[in-house]
Amino acid sequence: MKIFDKENKISSLVSTNSNLLPVINRFGIQLGFKEKTIAEICAEKNVNPDFFLAIVNTYTNENYFPEEELLEFSPLLLIDYLKTTHKYYNEYVLPKIERLLDAVMKTCRENCSSLKMISTFYQKFKVELHIHLTQEDEKVFPYIIDLYHNRRLTEGKTIGAYEDEHTSVEEKLSDLKNLAIKYLEPTYDSNAMNEFLQTLFQFEKDLYDHARIEDLILVKQVMRIEESLKTNAAR
Template sequence: MALIYSNTKLCDVINNEPSVIPVINRFGIYLGTGDSSIEAVCRNHGLDTEFFLTILNTFINESYFPEETLMSFSAHEIISYLIKTNNYYTKFQLPNIQRHFKLLLSSSDGNNNNLELMLRFFEGLKNDIVKRIDSDTAQWFPAIIAMENGQAPSAPLCLDDESTTIEDKLSDLKNMFIMHLSGQYDLNLCYGVIVAIITLEKDIRQNNRIRNRILLPISRSLLSQFDK
């Protein structure tokens, strides 16, 4: 999809790219946007239009990543968005996948041991995601906000990038469905689970770009000021 601008109608964006619905939800924007432009919608919701556009364009277009523009936003603004994203993972996306995964398993013919193994793999992956979110909430995000306000972090920070592990596991899970599914199973449920996994994979991949290429350098730069 082409880049979107402040005068683009939000309804056109949603029509062309329905996967943005959970992204705009994180900004407090829900369906029923009328034919308002993005600028008008942001004004009505008290949002920074430039930040909203940058996030949407980054999500929609994998080749688009305006590092200089993103670096111009405050760490607090970026963290606020990532917190909403993490909340969406834990409250909606992960429970939705797990619920439908279990329904898929219970509706299979009982001879599909692969499904049971795949569910276990997903539950391990879910734990990895939740563990990272817990670390964000308890350590990384508060430390960045504190450093941005001139306060030294209260505990040592681990700034290693481990996000590709989660991306790789999501890709592995998707490929397990494609290559190793066997036996009788509900086709509609199976399709729903695969689409949900692919959606989560894209969401996490796009947000990892913001985490790793923007927030991680910001946190390292802030931390270096206290190491002098």
């Protein structure tokens, strides 16, 4: 693992960690990089390079935590990014998982009741995730945008109060995986199941990193704004 900097080639980023492909897409960056460095491509696409690096490094290194000076970019940038990610989950990943699960179900010939339970459980997870994403899109992000523009604290509202529920969604996804791996009778086609599970694994990692970006970067930035407003108000 390494920490990427502005002088690294963007192609080396993707070769080191192919999971970054959808991440860089969210910045409007697509393949065909030639020999361009991160700094060059960011300038070309009008992306704040510090912001870009904070995201890709947090994504690549489990234990990475951007330092203060790397958090100077506007939280509005981050919110745009997170919204795009939510859209990617809702419009691409979840339908894909569902399609793969359907494909597994279709291969089941007998004793399919356990598999149906897995499917019901998946639906439950999906609903919960959807509520969580909607809550962020409709409540948390507007709160931050308002705070940023108007520089005014609202009685009883803080980012701390919104900070919640990642864990329960993550718990369910992990349970779903474990149930399928450990307790499900193999009455299905293995290839179909493997594909479904691999996508779940990938999504689990993605959600985990997504949550880390929210907790480590966004929440931190917002707390800093709240703190400074509180100090000003006290004066």
